[in-house]
Amino acid sequence: MKKTFGFIKKNYIYVNETALFLCIYVILFPIIAIPIKAILPQFNECTYLRITGKPCPLCGGTRYIQNLYKVRENITYLFHPFGVILVFLFLESIYRIYQILTRKKEKTEKQIKVDFFVHILVFLCFSLYEIVYLIVTN
Secondary structure (H helix, E strand, O other): OHHHHHHHHHOHHHHHHHHHHHHHHHHOHHHHHHHHHHHOHHHHOOHHHHHHOOOOOOOOHHHHHHOHHHHHOOHHHHHOHHHHHHHHHHHHHHHHHHHHHOOOOOOOHHHHHHHHHHHHHHHHHHHHHHHHHHHHHO
């Protein structure tokens, strides 16, 4: 077990960097989507919507981020399911930046286990949201 944890501990910085770049990508996707749509329009289509004809749980996410300025008018705009995801990604970005900046400080086994547990829990909650969404929309 200790040998496996040593491998995880050594590569934990890569986990932090990857998670940070994914968060930044999702947050900046509306800006990134403009040149992608111009060059390769098929990559900007929702595959789930194209195959099933029904919107997926994340349909409207790009539109949501593009209209984020509405938060100033009405704070409840953040309570949309994608808004909750966006708030989580923003907090995740701050956490990952902190982890990267403090990489010289030794991470304990407990810190890394809590990190993985929290992210598994968030993933399961998001998966449950998707399942409920698909059941309700059918």
